[in-house]
Amino acid sequence: MHIAEGVLSAPVLATGAALTAGATVFGLKRMDYEQLPGVAVLSAVFFVAALIHVPVGPVAAHLVLNGLCGLLLGWLAFPAILVGLTLQAILFNFGGLTTLGLNAFNMGAPAVLVGYVCSFGLNSANPAVRTVAEFSAGAGAVLLSGILVACSLVVTGESFQTAAWLVVAAHVPVMVVEGIVTVFIVEFVRRVRPEMLQGYA
Amino acid sequence: MIRLRAIRFKYNSTYLLDGLTFHVEPGDRIGLVGPNGAGKTTLCHIIMGLLKPESGEVEIFGKQRKVEGDFAEIRGRIGFLFQDADDQLFCPTVLEDVAFGPLNLGKSPDEAKQIVARTLESLQLEGFEERLTYQLSGGEKRLVSLATVLAMEPELLVLDEPTTGLDEETTQRLVEILRESNLSYILISHDKDFVQKTADKICEIKDGTIRFI
Amino acid sequence: MQIEEFAPGESFIHRMDPRVKITATVVFSIVVALHSSVNGELAALALALVLVLAARIGFGSVLRRLAVVNVFTVFLWFLLPFTARGEAIGTVGPLAVYGEGVDQALQITLKSNAIVLTVIALLGTSRIFVLVHALSHMGVPDKLVHLLFFCYRYLHVIHEEYGKLVKAMKVRGFIPRTDLHTYRSYAYLVGMLLVRSFDRSKRIVAAMKCRGFKDRFYILHHYDMRRSDYVLAACSFVAAAGLLVVR
Numbered sequence: 001m002h003i004a005e006g007v008l009s010a011p012v013l014a015t016g017a018a019l020t021a022g023a024t025v026f027g028l029k030r031m032d033y034e035q036l037p038g039v040a041v042l043s044a045v046f047f048v049a050a051l052i053h054v055p056v057g058p059v060a061a062h063l064v065l066n067g068l069c070g071l072l073l074g075w076l077a078f079p080a081i082l083v084g085l086t087l088q089a090i091l092f093n094f095g096g097l098t099t100l101g102l103n104a105f106n107m108g109a110p111a112v113l114v115g116y117v118c119s120f121g122l123n124s125a126n127p128a129v130r131t132v133a134e135f136s137a138g139a140g141a142v143l144l145s146g147i148l149v150a151c152s153l154v155v156t157g158e159s160f161q162t163a164a165w166l167v168v169a170a171h172v173p174v175m176v177v178e179g180i181v182t183v184f185i186v187e188f189v190r191r192v193r194p195e196m197l198q199g200y201a
Numbered sequence: 202m203i204r205l206r207a208i209r210f211k212y213n214s215t216y217l218l219d220g221l222t223f224h225v226e227p228g229d230r231i232g233l234v235g236p237n238g239a240g241k242t243t244l245c246h247i248i249m250g251l252l253k254p255e256s257g258e259v260e261i262f263g264k265q266r267k268v269e270g271d272f273a274e275i276r277g278r279i280g281f282l283f284q285d286a287d288d289q290l291f292c293p294t295v296l297e298d299v300a301f302g303p304l305n306l307g308k309s310p311d312e313a314k315q316i317v318a319r320t321l322e323s324l325q326l327e328g329f330e331e332r333l334t335y336q337l338s339g340g341e342k343r344l345v346s347l348a349t350v351l352a353m354e355p356e357l358l359v360l361d362e363p364t365t366g367l368d369e370e371t372t373q374r375l376v377e378i379l380r381e382s383n384l385s386y387i388l389i390s391h392d393k394d395f396v397q398k399t400a401d402k403i404c405e406i407k408d409g410t411i412r413f414i
Numbered sequence: 415m416q417i418e419e420f421a422p423g424e425s426f427i428h429r430m431d432p433r434v435k436i437t438a439t440v441v442f443s444i445v446v447a448l449h450s451s452v453n454g455e456l457a458a459l460a461l462a463l464v465l466v467l468a469a470r471i472g473f474g475s476v477l478r479r480l481a482v483v484n485v486f487t488v489f490l491w492f493l494l495p496f497t498a499r500g501e502a503i504g505t506v507g508p509l510a511v512y513g514e515g516v517d518q519a520l521q522i523t524l525k526s527n528a529i530v531l532t533v534i535a536l537l538g539t540s541r542i543f544v545l546v547h548a549l550s551h552m553g554v555p556d557k558l559v560h561l562l563f564f565c566y567r568y569l570h571v572i573h574e575e576y577g578k579l580v581k582a583m584k585v586r587g588f589i590p591r592t593d594l595h596t597y598r599s600y601a602y603l604v605g606m607l608l609v610r611s612f613d614r615s616k617r618i619v620a621a622m623k624c625r626g627f628k629d630r631f632y633i634l635h636h637y638d639m640r641r642s643d644y645v646l647a648a649c650s651f652v653a654a655a656g657l658l659v660v661r
Contacts, residue, residue, distance in 0.1 A: 033630075040560070040561045045604070063600070094482075097529070193613070276624050302626055305630075333543070
């Protein structure tokens with residue numbers, strides 16, 4: 001979920017921007033030039049995947065897939081997400097410029113975290129362990145993103161508390177869908193191109 | 202120019218190339234044919250050092266080539282045209298894409314721009330410099346890809362399925378461009394007519410080896 | 415994918431140096447986002463409208479973009495007036511309406527519309543490639559610049575592949591529903607795009623190597639600031655400073 005312009009306070013925006021700048025520079029350092037086209041092209045896939053609206057009961061939600069991004073790219077998920085959000089902000093006016101840093105952090109930090117934690121179960125011989133790892137990566141990243149968005153709102157002002165709760169609540173169904181979709185995607189990739197799951201991290 | 206000896210290359214536990222020997226001499230214009238999956242593209246990738254054979258010798262321009270560094274030397278001298286032009290054209294504009302090779306060879310930006318202008322002119326693509334690569338038509342993409350390769354002034358061209366998806370007119374243009382150039386080349390194609398018109402020798406890859414037909 | 419719809423055009427805004435546009439947009443966005451008076455925000459919105467008019471871009475498309483942004487602000491109008499604290503200024507049915515909440519919803523609406531209009535007028539009127547070239551001259555790390563280039567370049571290729579796959583699914587009778595089959599089908603669609611793109615990136619790297627790539631990209635586009643660009647830069651900073659003063 002992108003936070004629009006003009007909502008958040010200066011300290012929140014500045015913190016988000018600083019954290020994203022740091023994480024991006026760190027991510028870029030770990031990426032050599034030969035990996036660059038791969039990261040960029042995957043970033044483009046995530047951009048296109050975000051155009052897919054999947055039905056969730058009576059409404060539709062677009063795919064986020066930041067958990068999958070973390071699983072495939074590790075730390076490099078940060079620059080990949082920043083690039084995707086920048087293009088979305090300029091091309092579609094989703095999110096915005098002042099919120100770019102914070103939005104990238106809210107999406108990227110969970111991606112890197114779940115990518116790291118869940119990678120331990122990713123190549124387990126036991127299919128149940130793998131499924132749990134994949135589902136938690138997809139669902140966990142979206143949940144954490146929702147919580148970070150809610151925190152950004154609450155820190156900005158008390159009057160946003162209800163909005164913050166609604167944001168977290170709205171992420172719950174999306175989270176389940178993301179978890180399921182992530183399991184299927186990873187199992188597809190495992191069968192077709194298993195070397196993609198070795199990770200860049 | 203190229204001497205491959207007893208090349209073996211394994212793909213999915215079977216040998217795709219099995220003891221293949223192949224020579225290219227200056228002035229050769231070779232058409233490479235064979236069924237799908239016979240190893241034509243693999244052979245070209247081995248020449249370019251993109252794939253490493255399990256065994257056998259790769260000698261290019263009179264020198265054994267084994268490690269990445271050996272092949273980096275030859276890549277400016279052998280121009281490789283990829284099957285899918287979208288793989289080759291990755292820069293925003295035609296100018297930047299065609300200039301990419303010359304710049305890598307150490308040309309200055311001004312020299313590179315001159316080379317781009319010259320190359321585009323020779324392919325009748327004048328004024329394409331600022332066109333966006335992703336907005337080109339299929340035929341234009343193919344010709345611009347060829348420009349990116351020719352801009353490096355190679356001694357030998359390797360063309361992988363250059364006519365796929367091209368209309369008759371563009372195919373004809375490609376035939377003329379190749380015939381009028383004084384380059385040596387190897388081309389892979391399923392288009393019999395095209396091979397007849399452009400190649401002086403035709404080789405077939407089958408069952409892991411190669412023979413002239 | 416309807417993108418870069420505002421980029422073609424002949425207005426003076428279209429011809430402005432992209433570095434000036436980027437700097438002005440960022441400065442303006444920050445000033446507006448952190449503004450705290452309705453008057454200042456109204457002035458900012460007026461200024462943004464002037465920019466849109468000056469850019470002479472299709473108003474219909476601009477309104478469509480605004481509609482998307484305002485889904486969020488409408489949501490806030492339904493929420494903030496009733497959930498804020500402080501003194502109630504009236505009631506709607508059983509709910510108390512709080513002045514502070516109305517004020518917040520109003521300010522956010524004004525701010526976000528002003529900023530989005532500015533982004534459309536200033537950044538939307540340049541091609542992405544031009545903007546990214548400009549960023550490379552503004553100290554953005556080389557790798558990030560090239561990630562943007564590559565990503566945007568292959569966005570088109572991947573979107574086309576996506577379109578083809580979706581069509582292929584539709585002609586075989588696929589209708590999205592809330593069920594596992596739908597989720598699995600979409601997952602395979604994305605999985606296929608990922609695998610194809612991964613393979614493509616390997617071929618791109620190979621093609622780059624064949625043309626002698628040695629871990630260095632070159633930027634051929636350079637920009638020269640004309641006198642009009644300096645004037646426009648100065649104007650935008652005066653405008654931003656003016657907004658800071660309005661209370």
